[in-house]
Amino acid sequence: MDIPQKIDKIIAARKKQLPKIEASMERTAAAKSLIERLDRFRSASAQDGGVGAMMQANQEFAEKLESISTDKFYDKYMRTEQLLKDLYKRFERDEVHISFVGRAGQGKSLVLQKISGLPGSIIPSADGSDCTGAKSVISNSPGAETKAEITFYSESEYFAIINKYLETIFKTATYNVFSMEGVVSLAQRFPELAKQVPYTQAVETSLLNHLEKYVRHAGELRELLGRHVMVPEAEIESYIAQYQCGDTSHKYFRYLGVKEARILASFPCAQCGKIVLEDTIGIGATSLGVEDAMLETVRQDSDAIIYMLRPDPCRPRLTKDDYTTISKISDEVGPEYARQMLFWLINRVEEGKGQNSGQIPEIMEQLSKQDLPVAQCLNVNCWRQDEVETELLLPVLNQMSAHLAEIDAFLIRRTNEQLAELENEFKKISSRIEGSLRFSINRNIQHEFEQKYFTPTTQHMTNEVRELYRRYGMECGQPCTLLEDRAEIKLKNTLLCVPKTDEIITMLNDGMIHTFDILETLAEKIRVHIINDFLDLNPTLHEMVLEMKRSVVHLLAAEDIGRLGFVVEETDDPEQWLDAMMERLEDNPEFQRIYGALKALRAFDLRMENFLIYKVRICLTPLDWSMRGEIPTIKTIKDNPMSPDKPQLAEEVRAVLKDIVKSVHDDIRAELESHYVFPNEALFAVVRDFFDRITNAGEAHSNMEREWRYLYEGLIPVMWPEEYRSYQKDQYAHEEWNDFTAGVRACAEERYFFIK
């Protein structure tokens, strides 16, 4: 695949992610609006009715809701929202972007000319002064005529620029403008205003010059603001440059109103594919907000970033500014990203003014010694088109086509990490809301439901758990046939793991002829093989544990037993259910005992490492020459130590190993025999313990009863919705609160916000 094809593939893959990102945006937004709804409840008054009124009427309930803090959630939300937007923008693009960054006069425009094949009139480049007027992007459109798509600022954006200058220069908002008329009158008052700035204030004076241009030309630009125009090649310069190429006295002003110029050109290099070059205004230029704009471009609009530097022949060192910029970029995009997609381009000037080629080797040396967050340092004579192509463009394109996919995956992962934090914040709130549930219910209703519904439910559930542990109790002391059968297969495998004679001959042919070497190597292999094979019984054990947990969870969750399935739906994965349930109870001190019972149940697992594997290991001693204290005598070697007959030697080694393995096999079998009862005993013990915990937790019975009562009280509207409705006086508040809590519950689902 050539580079353009690879790039097409990357772009296509990105588009597939868009709906997922969108879904994530919608879900986070939904969560945010729920939190806003909570805030509205809290600021509502009794007259507003609904939940607000409910709070007014119920002091305890109000206190519960009011104590929930939402600041952190909003904070996280802002951050993730931005990340999602950036990601969307990046994945939505039809091309990949290469941005050029650097101080003014480093040769950015020169490089762009060389890559795009466009003349200096369209991509102005002149030494010493800020030449590029408007931000322009150059898009490769093979075979097309050169033209530009110009987007102007809207009027209000234009005023905002002026106002920013005004505020910065005069440190006050009093001169701000909000209409064309305002701008016109500002133009009239301009000479007078300018006098307020003493010429000693260099920055302000320079800003004043810029501001003057914006103000003075506003009238002429008025027509264009807010518009989109297509411009033929010949006119492009007049929209984006500050002055005419070759004649600096011929000034342009339209660039002031240009928000973005998109130049379409057919790039000379065939390997380019769908790429867009982004020029940024030189850092250090005196216009306002240049660095922020650059960083925003880097973050939002770049796939690869090229930091360009033309070392000064008089001071051929890397300056603090260079490092600062690099590290700012790296902070903005993340060091992992920078290490793949940030390039440090050293512009080597071979002759004429600014010639620096003599100093370049030293600089490259200096760069290579440091651990910079960059993908590559490129040393290119940017004056030469061929070198720009081979030393700059192709390396960058190659790196992009090879690594963008993984970078994209990384960005999604990083976003998901942030979303996980958002989820975390949301869950904190949701568990507080859960905790307030039971307070939302009227005392009398609670009491009535207790008698009628949840006392019987708790009793039924605990009775069923008792039945379950009794059933496990009957199995207790019986060997676990499943484990026994599976272990029997593993036992058989031990016998199979002795290598065949020809395999041993191969080893011998590879030069392993000493008794110790060959026996040790093989024995070690066999030992590891056996241990690994027996560890492979873990899934069998785990399945039994899951089965037990599934039975317990069913008793807790089933509609006709514990009914907690109304809170967390019962699925095939009991551990997931336990996790979800625990998460609900975790932060609430009212349910610590129930939480503890679930946690102990959840934590239980049966693993070979807990018991059996060590028994197996001990049985391997006969295969462990160091433990045996002696190594078997191999007669073939003893008879002819110098050149033993290989087939005979192999046969003998196999016979000896086979014999030992057989006795190891018998030992393991005998050893395991007495342990097959363990799983059943353990399962029984765990269910029994769970029963103890949910009934009295080793304390006064009433404590436990209270926890269950509180739990069910809060769940009345969910578990017994019909019955509860009939008790409601304020139907509206009830519906509103139910709707709200259902929404919160839905959003509190694991990984709900994730891009997935």
Added chain:
Amino acid sequence: MKMPDMPDFLSVFQNLGNKPAEGNKRPAAGKNLEIHVVMMGGRRCGKTSVLAAMEDCLQRTIYKYTNITCYSDDDMTLQTLREKKSEMDAYFIDRRGRSFHPDSTPTSEVAQYSFCIGLRSPKRTKDSGHINLIFHDYPGEWLLNRRDDLKEIVEKSRIIIIAVDTPYMMEEKGRYNRHRNNCDEISNALIQTGFANGEPGMILFVPIKCEKYRNPTGRNSKKMLQVCNAIKSAYAPLLDYLTKSSECFAAITPVFTLGDAVFSDFERDENGDIIEDKEKIPRQANYIFTDNAGDAPNPQFCEQPLFYILAYTLAMAKRAKEKGGLFSGIQNAFQENILHWPSAEEYLGEYQVLCEKISETLHSDNGYEIVSSCNWIDLNQKP
């Protein structure tokens, strides 16, 4: 245990010879007294080999420790047994690799091997009678398809040697034992013929091929004890019968005919399953030479079953002598046979020697155990 009355004792000696039904009257003066021994055991489990091993050690052990003479004057007998012996020697002499699997010609017809037992003594004359030990070795298949023939042999025999192919009994949780060693068939055959019912008899269980279970250290120790237990449980009905309703002495007397070659495994296919023949018995048992195996077998304890057999005959003789004056009926048989020998006193003196030799080995750690004791013989398990 109830001792037989003297008339029974007489009949013992009558029965030691051929049955009257077969036309043989009471043994004549100076004639040989015949004692029949049957080899029992499943197909290919090593009956003939046990005999061959015993024959092989006759010279070396019997003569070394006692004055008893024991020889076969029948060349055919020796021929067959020595062939069996050299079959086993060949495993060592022709050894190619580290392991081998026994594979030989089965016994095709019932064979009889007879040995004359006598005494080295100056008083001994040419006319002195012998005890004639006649071993019957039948093909293992008979247990299954020629029970009547087998019954006939058992009925005239006073001593039974049951060869046990030990690996088949001990390995794979013993699941091949039934079919290989035919324990139930043997038990039934003996119980149904009413073996030793009221007449002293002797049964020797001889585990063979049991080198693997001898003297292992560490986790494998006491394996011979397990062998004994396995035999006791496999033959539980027979042992039960013996202790309840017979005058039979029984012991477990393992022999180690090869010494330095031990059972390794049953041959398996590439799936790791044991390859079985159509009777569901492992097709091939592999044996492996121990680290210090030489070029010949290193047999041990092979003389022990023989000692027990001799002890039996001497116990009978002693018994007859002690009670001799009381019952006229047995005078004939006894005087004319054993006590008539010039060396009768000396002959009986050997009884003591034998019992001592037997006691030396009689430890359960060696796999030796008396499983049914009788007071007509002076053998007792040491505590």
